[in-house]
Amino acid sequence: MTPTLAELGEAELLKRLARFAPPGQLDDDTACLGADPRPLLVNTDVLVDGIHFSDATTDAHDVGWRAVAANLSDLAASGAVSIDGITVALVAPGTTPWSWVEGVYNGISAALQQHGGTVLGGDCSSGVSRLLSVTALGRLGPLQLLRSTAQPGDVLVSSGPHGLSRLGLALLQNDPQLQATCLNASLQSQAISQHQRPRPRLDALHQLLSCKPAHLPWRAGGTDSSDGLLTAVRGLCSSSGTGARLDRKLLPKAHGWPDGDPWERWCLAGGEDFELILSLPAAWADALEQALPGCQRFGRITNNAGSVIWSDDNSPIMDEGFNHFAQG
Amino acid sequence: MTPTLAELGEAELLKRLARFAPPGQLDDDTACLGADPRPLLVNTDVLVDGIHFSDATTDAHDVGWRAVAANLSDLAASGAVSIDGITVALVAPGTTPWSWVEGVYNGISAALQQHGGTVLGGDCSSGVSRLLSVTALGRLGPLQLLRSTAQPGDVLVSSGPHGLSRLGLALLQNDPQLQATCLNASLQSQAISQHQRPRPRLDALHQLLSCKPAHLPWRAGGTDSSDGLLTAVRGLCSSSGTGARLDRKLLPKAHGWPDGDPWERWCLAGGEDFELILSLPAAWADALEQALPGCQRFGRITNNAGSVIWSDDNSPIMDEGFNHFAQG
Known part of the structure; x- marks a missing residue:
């Protein structure tokens, strides 16, 4: 019998998914592309209603803000000195009020205004629950921060x-x-x-x-x-x-x-x-x-x-x- | 009263969301970044269970294949001559069998093998229904295909x-x-x-x-x-x-x-x-x-x-x- 994702757990799932990428590719917070003149860092994070946020504790503006912040945090932790922007996939039921979506995008805009970058593109679809999947792109500075480059004595x-x-x-x-x-x-x-x-x-x-x-x-x-x-x-x-x-x-x-x-x-x-x-x-x-x-x-x-x-x-x-x- | 997304409809929703991006930014299939040596094209597409696929008509392998194909199609339609790769956000209930996820990633790999690019990164989360959000990155060739560059007489x-x-x-x-x-x-x-x-x-x-x-x-x-x-x-x-x-x-x-x-x-x-x-x-x-x-x-x-x-x-x-x- 194949195990369920709950039985596997997140760590084992990620380990299995890493086999579908080049060796070491999924070890870090971001992927790094190209060499000249400034390598590009790419990161994707998903925020799901009921898992990463809920109406009780996170208003729409903060959902958008956090989706951007989580992605830019990964870029910062990889050495990104500037942010190009983000793409946003938004899924929500048809019954969702526009004011919620507007609030999310206001939060996204506020976070980008503070930290740099623009909305580059995206997609939207209906679905049974609300979620945001954000991909952020930034440029590497002089230091690529990797998990693998920690050294004894540090x-x-x-x-x-x-x-x-x-x-x-x-x-x-x-x-x-x-x-x-x-x-x-x-x-x-x-x-x-x-x-x-x-x-x-x-x-x-x-x-x-x-x-x-x-x-x-x-x-x-x-x-x-x-x-x-x-x-x-x-x-x-x-x-x-x-x-x-x-x-x-x-x-x-x-x-x-x-x-x-x-x-x-x-x-x-x-x-x-x-x-x-x-x-x-x-x-x-x-x-x-x-x-x-x-x-x-x-x-x-x-x-x-x-x-x-x-x-x-x-x-x-x-x-x-x-x-x-x-x-x- | 704020309208619901169903009342707005997809076209009006996209028009309203475009106000959160730079003017014209969301007009095309992809975003274009940087100038030298080869501009980068970026695209995000989301596939939702029950909307874009269903178990009855799409097996796991085909879900992965289609998620990649839909993204690469946007890159092709913008003028991308090579594919760097994709990031994948996967959301699924904990009850989802691993075999389904493995099938999806096999489909992703098969499509990438045929058309170029690798899995660059991603994220996963539990959620009430299955979905994939894929962001693809490719390089522009000599011709940027835009919607805005059609001309009378063409x-x-x-x-x-x-x-x-x-x-x-x-x-x-x-x-x-x-x-x-x-x-x-x-x-x-x-x-x-x-x-x-x-x-x-x-x-x-x-x-x-x-x-x-x-x-x-x-x-x-x-x-x-x-x-x-x-x-x-x-x-x-x-x-x-x-x-x-x-x-x-x-x-x-x-x-x-x-x-x-x-x-x-x-x-x-x-x-x-x-x-x-x-x-x-x-x-x-x-x-x-x-x-x-x-x-x-x-x-x-x-x-x-x-x-x-x-x-x-x-x-x-x-x-x-x-x-x-x-x-x-």
């Missing part, structure tokens, strides 16, 4: 705190897990804004490029944390044949972030934070910490392939991976 | 017959409209194959490029007929501010195609035939008829903006446009 650096998007969702859903905890108002508004209007960190990439110590070559590992901090670290390790030691006290958390459960779990695996997770030579990591407020070193790449452990007691870090297909 | 040429895909669907569905008609076996198998494994006419584009009379500049109008022959002609006319006169006796029909209803209607508006509809100077049309077996001249571009008429009696040709959103 410092792991995050461009910003993690768990905020997950907290924002919990706040919007009145999650009972929050009832016992007192959160300051600034953390709450930061979390909701991170969930509804995440920023692709093209700004962080620019800082990274401009602060490289002159004696170092253009080599760094990188990915974004759209699937969570831990998944990003594991992706760097598995593509580069390395391991990682994370410092529990240095996890990239927002100011005022509580301790204990679910807070550490949300920081490690909440997902949708869209920060850059970089693997850098120590001197470059030092320079970036000076140049980019809010960035945080939180561990080291090791030569112990596949081992992702806490540095204080060498214990393995539990996997909190999420299988989208288990729901359907 | 000859309208089709790269092949129309209505076959619609007939193929009717055959697969045992459509009662077919009961009164005797069809030869060759026409039947041609129709089913056109419906299940349509060919993007990259070959026809190559013939067009290689037969241009030396004294003519690189200028022609063009689009593909994925939405039907008549819609393609109307698209050329509206983007170029022209009209058209079609010769009823020269409509591009397959050998053995019956007369009367629904046959003429299917030829004009059946859709999904993926042929090139070209607007060419007469000498170039002559050369193409010599070079490309099966191609057919069927009318002329006129300066009577927006008027699409039969040449024998000057009567307007009825619109058989299809509104995808009316169903949902």
Whole structure:
């Protein structure tokens, strides 16, 4: 019997689909095309109603904004210094009000206005539920960030705190897990804004490029944390044949972030934070910490392939991976 | 009150969405990026279960094949002489068997193997129904085919017959409209194959490029007929501010195609035939008829903006446009 997608799980599905592409082609956040004068980076992300957004927590404007932000985040995490634009495939039932579609496109326009690029084209169709599939195109700068180019001895650096998007969702859903905890108002508004209007960190990439110590070559590992901090670290390790030691006290958390459960779990695996997770030579990591407020070193790449452990007691870090297909 | 998408209809929806892109950006089958050395063409098409395919008439392999063919047809109709590859967004319920997904990707691979390009990347997600959103990237040759570059006096040429895909669907569905008609076996198998494994006419584009009379500049109008022959002609006319006169006796029909209803209607508006509809100077049309077996001249571009008429009696040709959103 052939397994269902829910039985396979997302990771195994992606592994099987990778066999239909050239070897290594699907290892990274984006595909890279052409050589001269500036290689093109391409990325596709799909947002599905009920999975990636819902009317209860995401208005139309934010759906459009997030579809663009998720794609541009992948481009930033691959080294894109400019954005050409996007194509948009929109599927929605015929009963969908035009005002919703207009809101989505207003959100798309707002995100493009802020980060560059235009709507290049697209397609639309009716369908039983709403979804957006966005493909973004951008141009590579001097540094191609790959998962496979992390090296033992590198410092792991995050461009910003993690768990905020997950907290924002919990706040919007009145999650009972929050009832016992007192959160300051600034953390709450930061979390909701991170969930509804995440920023692709093209700004962080620019800082990274401009602060490289002159004696170092253009080599760094990188990915974004759209699937969570831990998944990003594991992706760097598995593509580069390395391991990682994370410092529990240095996890990239927002100011005022509580301790204990679910807070550490949300920081490690909440997902949708869209920060850059970089693997850098120590001197470059030092320079970036000076140049980019809010960035945080939180561990080291090791030569112990596949081992992702806490540095204080060498214990393995539990996997909190999420299988989208288990729901359907 | 805001209208629903069904109330708006597809044409009005596309018109409203075009306001979110630069002026003219969404007029053509593809977007064109960059200038040197070879401009990039980009296109996105979405295929939705129950709208563009169904288990009853399209097996998994053919779903993948058609998703690629539809995209590459748009690239061919814009002047792409080579294909870089595609990104694929796949949405399916968790209950979907892996064998279906594998079949889709086998179909994708088969189409790419035949026409060039690789799977560059993509995304997948669960969702309540199956769909594929494919973005294809290719390189422009010496001639950019635009809808807006048709000119009065041009000859309208089709790269092949129309209505076959619609007939193929009717055959697969045992459509009662077919009961009164005797069809030869060759026409039947041609129709089913056109419906299940349509060919993007990259070959026809190559013939067009290689037969241009030396004294003519690189200028022609063009689009593909994925939405039907008549819609393609109307698209050329509206983007170029022209009209058209079609010769009823020269409509591009397959050998053995019956007369009367629904046959003429299917030829004009059946859709999904993926042929090139070209607007060419007469000498170039002559050369193409010599070079490309099966191609057919069927009318002329006129300066009577927006008027699409039969040449024998000057009567307007009825619109058989299809509104995808009316169903949902």
